[in-house]
Amino acid sequence: MNGMADTRPESTLAALDGRMRTIFREIVEAYLRSGEPVGSRTLSQTGNLSLSPASIRNTMSDLAQMGLLTAPHSSAGRMPTHAGLRLFVDGLLQVGQLTEDERKAIEGKVTRSGRTQQDLLSEASSLLSGLAGGAGLVVTPKREAPLRHVEFVPLSPQEVLAVLVFEDGTVENRLMRAPDGMPPVTLIEAGNYLSARLKGRSLAEARKAIEAEIAQRRSQLDSAAEDLVKQGLADWSGGSAERALIVRGQARLLESVDAAGDLERIRLLFEDIERKEELITLLDKARDGDGVRLFIGAENPLFSLSGSSVIVAPYMNSDQEIIGALGVIGPTRLNYARVIPLVDYTARVVGQILDGTRS
Structure with missing residues (x-):
């Protein structure tokens, strides 16, 4: 695409016909499940597409020319680019709803975390890591206690x-x-x-x-x-x-490593996490919006090398004043449909407990 092209998600999505949308969605969802590039033969055998591998390959080629898919190797299948993931999240992702049991589990773990604010926020970070499969991040409120x-x-x-x-x-x-x-x-x-x-x-x-x-x-x-x-x-x-940055569950990032390239990306991600001041600044951008914010790969300079994703939400007091932020950081193949509502609900629970409106 040249610099004058309209690259807004709604514009790109409108340019996709029904077949392209279906194949694109199938590829992204398969990639998010496995972390592996997806081939045309694999798609043709899923049963969700009544198309030949050749027809699927042609459509995949068109999607690649639009900058939505890429091939890590010439003989491999396709996987979404960062722009493709952004399009999927903004235009095609169906965000799941937490079950009542999941809500109660979050409330119970955070509520029973201990007497101090540090205990609560540390537990929230560990909880997010365990549920989301990435590293949990929490920026503490400004220190106002005597x-x-x-x-x-x-x-x-x-x-x-x-x-x-x-x-x-x-x-x-x-x-x-x-x-x-x-x-x-x-x-x-x-x-x-x-x-x-x-x-x-x-x-x-x-x-x-x-x-x-x-x-x-x-x-x-x-x-x-x-x-x-x-x-x-x-x-x-x-x-x-x-403020402090509480990071829990970095070891979980190693669980999805299955190739040397993945290992290098995780090493770079660890380096990104060590740059705590910049991460705090990034999480502070949650203040610019009312709900969950998502940063994918090169959208933020901090992750230009590791190609990571951050899902972040602010937590607020009863006056709806933002007092901190929390989220998850991990590879771009995070389960966005599940992690987004987890981060959103955890932020609400943490804000209510810190403000004393939830016992």
Whole structure:
């Protein structure tokens, strides 16, 4: 297709006649079940098509010319391109409905996950991984709970671990760069200073007052301790640094590996998952829509090499304010019809529990 072609899904779908739609749907559904390219002979033997292999091959060739199918090898069958998967999801996919038993299972597992928000969100990530066959992803809400204690632990001459203990029992560890030549007593001094001024207050509430005290030379800290405190406040209060990315079930991604090419894609996917800040930014795009969002392969630069898919939905409080996002990441052959409603319902349950509207 040239750059002036109309590539919108509705336009491409309208260009498909009845035979093309049927064959295209059969190929995509077979590919999503098996992960393997689909050949014309296989399609002719399924019983769903009263066409010869030659007729099917001609139609498959037409679909390939439209950019919807590709052949990984010259002698292999066809499989959907990322554009083909997008067309299928937007125009032909029949999203399934969760059964009452499935809904109760989701509610039960998340509700019984433990007392803390971290327990709940970790269980939601593990649940999504187990049900969807990919890795579960959850971006935690911005940290608004008051702090109880701050401590700095030396790891090396260049690194310090900041341990933040919140009033709700949650503990967060943040890796920081250590100011040059900082003695252990300075870490204790900085930790005691922050603990005294942050106790019972959130980072957002206390940050301006602490920064003003340091700027006016009223902190009684030495310069190294001041640098550490200022670095901590800046790192902990800026953008996605206030949130964590919980990933569960990465090992499940290896279960579908059946070829060297698949193994390489999964390795690249693992690298994508390690880029947590970028994944948090991607999941934040769920805020742009009201429901489930789907990113397929090269639609997002983060997955340009691994060719992965992410299905994500926001979770909200009772005021319909988005407080976080969760989803599933995996190969493009995810079972979209099943995973989309799973992600959607789990997001609703998590939002209700965090907001206290579901017991």
